[in-house]
Amino acid sequence: MSYSANQLKNGLKVMVDGDPCSMQQVEFVKPGKGQAFTRVKMRNLLTGRVWERTFKSNESLEGADVVECDMEYLYKDGDMYNFMVPVTYEQYAVEESAVGDSAKWLKDNTTCIITLWNDRAIVVTPPNFVELEVTETDPGLKGDTAQGGSKPATLSTGALVRVPLFIEEGELLRIDTRTGEYVSRASKA
Amino acid sequence: MKYGPFLLGRTNILNIDLWQPSATIETLRKRGQLLADIRVFFALRDVLEVDVPVLSQAAVSDPFIDAMRVEYRHFVEDISSDFFLQSSPEYAMKRLLAAGSGCIYQMSKVFRNGEIGRKHNPEFTMLEWYRLDFDEHQLMDEVAHLIASVTAITGIQKLSYKAVFKHYLDLDINCASDELLAQTMRKHIEVIGDYDRDGWLNLLMSHCIEPQLKGAVFIYDYPASQAALAKVKQDCEGIAVAARFELFIDGVELANGYHELTDSYEQLRRFEADQQQRAQLNLPQRPIDMRLVEALSQGMPNCAGVALGVDRLLMIALKKEHIKEVLPFDIERA
Numbered sequence: 387m388s389y390s391a392n393q394l395k396n397g398l399k400v401m402v403d404g405d406p407c408s409m410q411q412v413e414f415v416k417p418g419k420g421q422a423f424t425r426v427k428m429r430n431l432l433t434g435r436v437w438e439r440t441f442k443s444n445e446s447l448e449g450a451d452v453v454e455c456d457m458e459y460l461y462k463d464g465d466m467y468n469f470m471v472p473v474t475y476e477q478y479a480v481e482e483s484a485v486g487d488s489a490k491w492l493k494d495n496t497t498c499i500i501t502l503w504n505d506r507a508i509v510v511t512p513p514n515f516v517e518l519e520v521t522e523t524d525p526g527l528k529g530d531t532a533q534g535g536s537k538p539a540t541l542s543t544g545a546l547v548r549v550p551l552f553i554e555e556g557e558l559l560r561i562d563t564r565t566g567e568y569v570s571r572a573s574k575a
Numbered sequence: 576m577k578y579g580p581f582l583l584g585r586t587n588i589l590n591i592d593l594w595q596p597s598a599t600i601e602t603l604r605k606r607g608q609l610l611a612d613i614r615v616f617f618a619l620r621d622v623l624e625v626d627v628p629v630l631s632q633a634a635v636s637d638p639f640i641d642a643m644r645v646e647y648r649h650f651v652e653d654i655s656s657d658f659f660l661q662s663s664p665e666y667a668m669k670r671l672l673a674a675g676s677g678c679i680y681q682m683s684k685v686f687r688n689g690e691i692g693r694k695h696n697p698e699f700t701m702l703e704w705y706r707l708d709f710d711e712h713q714l715m716d717e718v719a720h721l722i723a724s725v726t727a728i729t730g731i732q733k734l735s736y737k738a739v740f741k742h743y744l745d746l747d748i749n750c751a752s753d754e755l756l757a758q759t760m761r762k763h764i765e766v767i768g769d770y771d772r773d774g775w776l777n778l779l780m781s782h783c784i785e786p787q788l789k790g791a792v793f794i795y796d797y798p799a800s801q802a803a804l805a806k807v808k809q810d811c812e813g814i815a816v817a818a819r820f821e822l823f824i825d826g827v828e829l830a831n832g833y834h835e836l837t838d839s840y841e842q843l844r845r846f847e848a849d850q851q852q853r854a855q856l857n858l859p860q861r862p863i864d865m866r867l868v869e870a871l872s873q874g875m876p877n878c879a880g881v882a883l884g885v886d887r888l889l890m891i892a893l894k895k896e897h898i899k900e901v902l903p904f905d906i907e908r909a
Contacts, residue, residue: 392689414692418821418831418882419803420777421639422689425764439765440782443689 387449391424391441399431399452402439406431406450406503415440431501431508434486450503457500459492467492469500469507480507488512490545491563512563517572518542519558526554536568593908597899602889606901609889612725613682613702622678622704627667629683633864634659635666636849637803638856641688643697659861660686663882664703665804666867669835672705672878673870680704682885693897694827694887697906705880711805711818711834714879715793718822718830721883722791726892728824731791735810739794743784748776748798749814759783773800788823795820804845805833822883824891832881839871 389400398409411427422443429436431452441447457469457478466479467489478500482489484507488498491512501509523539536548539559547561549568560569596603617624634642640662646655661667664681671679685701706714715733723729740746744759751759756775760766763783770778776798799807802817810816818834836842846863853860889901899905 392691414690414695415781416639416690416692416695417777417781417828419637419639419801420781421774423778423781425782437765438763439767440778442768 389447389449390443391426391445391447392422392443394424394426394441394447399450400447401450402428402430402447405433406452406508408452410436414443416443431503452501452503452508455500455502456497459494459496459498461494462492467510469498469510472497478502478507480510484508485510488563490543491516491518491561493518493543514562514564515560515569516563517558517560518545520549520553520555523549523553523555526552595908596903597905597908598901598903602893602895602901603903605893606889609725609885609892610682613721613885616721616724617680617704620678622680622706623676625668625671625676625679625681626683627664627671627681629661629664629685630658631661631667631864632656632658632862633666633866634861635662636846636853636861636863637662638849638853638858641858642861643686643688657862662687663701665880665882666864668703668705668880669867669875670870672707673873673875678704678706691906694890696886696898696902698909699898699902700885701882702885703880703882705835705878707876707878709834709879711795711820711832711879714832714834714881715795715820715822718793718832718881718883722822722888726888728791728892731793731822733793733795735796736794736798736816737796737810739784739788739792740779743787744779746779749812773798776801785823785826785828788826791822791824793820793822797821802836802845803831803833804836804842806836808834820881827887827891828884829887829891830881830883832879834879835875835877837871837875837877839868842871843868 392414394409394412396409396412399406407428407430409426409428413425415425416422423440424443425438425440427436427438455471457471460468460470465482467485469478469480470476488510493516496516497513499511500507518541520539521542524537535551537551538546539549539553540546547566547568549559558572560572561567562569614624630645642659642662645658645660647658648655663685664683668679668681680703682700682702684698686698688697690697706717719731737748740748746759753772753775756779760775760778766778796810796816797819799815799817802819805817805819807815808818820832821828822830850860850863886898886901890898893901895901
């Protein structure tokens with residue numbers, strides 16, 4: 387499937403210089419006198435780079451075979467992260483570079499969105515919220531449950547987050563993975 | 576609703592979600608009022624409304640405007656001949672001027688292939704008018720009066736083409752090399768391929784300058800190479816420039832005007848240059864409007880003319896983001 391530049395739409399994935407890229411902002415630019423262009427802000431799905439390029443409107447671009455799929459995180463084996471499609475039990479070994487910063491939120495059985503390009507995992511997106519246990523932090527200050535102030539805490543996955551002063555080791559916390567910020571205490575199941 | 580058998584094979588119009596207008600009825604009332612106000616403006620100034628054909632045997636020569644081709648037949652089984660939906664009423668209006676019409680305006684639909692986006696619809700409403708014995712600066716004043724009388728927009732700035740490049744990109748267009756233009760462009764946005772000087776100037780204008788233009792601005796004294804159908808004259812430094820202006824409001828290109836070329840030989844030369852550029856770019860050749868050339872040779876009066884996008888004017892006045900919000904039905908719903 388190929389597209390001409392003036393068929394590009396937000397969210398469409400096409401090949402640019404050999405890499406799959408996702409279109410983020412598309413604008414048709416055509417002065418009354420002058421050539422037509424399609425100005426695009428896009429994201430390289432392999433490197434994460436976001437940049438702007440302008441295409442001649444008749445330039446042709448190959449569609450990228452990119453799909454997103456829910457998968458459960460199983461375990462880490464050397465440099466590879468292993469995921470499984472829950473419905474089919476099909477397993478995927480994902481390279482460290484594709485997991486990137488998401489690694490610090492991965493706990494066994496966490497369901498993530500895996501972006502596949504030609505059946506190769508290229509991006510791992512964790513759920514917006516995860517619940518993780520505090521493994522290390524300074525002792526909590528009793529009674530100080532409402533005031534401001536925070537301290538660092540290490541979570542079971544190795545992630546470091548700022549938490550309120552009253553949090554104790556062993557507590558389960560709800561974290562927003564998009565900002566990396568503490569949200570609340572979570573009740574233990 | 577049930578569809579009868581006469582609709583079989585016409586499933587393309589059965590996307591029933593798109594039956595509704597793309598503009599609200601409230602906006603369409605304001606649109607109707609705008610069209611009426613514009614007509615009053617010209618009636619008070621004794622400018623005659625005309626309605627020249629939108630279907631013509633000739634098409635615009637500009638290589639970057641693609642006219643829509645229409646098949647005309649004398650009877651259904653006849654071999655068709657090509658007509659073109661006009662991209663502006665300019666050529667026919669100039670023939671009226673040469674025939675002694677005096678000052679005229681037309682407000683009508685025009686058509687341009689492939690132009691679709693937030694600020695473009697392939698069919699749109701253009702207001703075009705010609706004023707005898709005006710130059711481009713007198714016409715800019717009248718454009719400003721029109722805008723002020725039909726919207727709340729007043730106080731339009733005036734800057735030369737040279738001055739906007741200096742101000743926004745720190746480029747002196749009279750000295751800058753093509754390589755420097757390309758480099759400046761690539762600092763802002765990635766561009767593949769190579770362009771001629773006007774190509775780079777247009778890219779810089781449309782991608783780097785226009786989005787930064789705030790409020791209402793006339794830009795005048797375009798490079799002589801971008802004269803289109805404007806006279807070429809000398810600016811205050813003695814450099815040849817086109818007697819052409821454009822109006823931008825909040826970065827949207829709204830109007831394009833000229834102190835009109837009246838020399839038939841020069842007109843023919845520009846048509847031929849456009850045909851050559853079309854050939855170089857592998858674009859289709861279009862029939863040259865020799866009737867316009869002939870009209871100029873009979874004598875077209877000294878005048879200035881301007882074309883203004885009425886839909887865009889309404890978009891700006893009502894602060895709408897997309898042109899479809901001011902059209903009864905955009906192309907997708909047409």
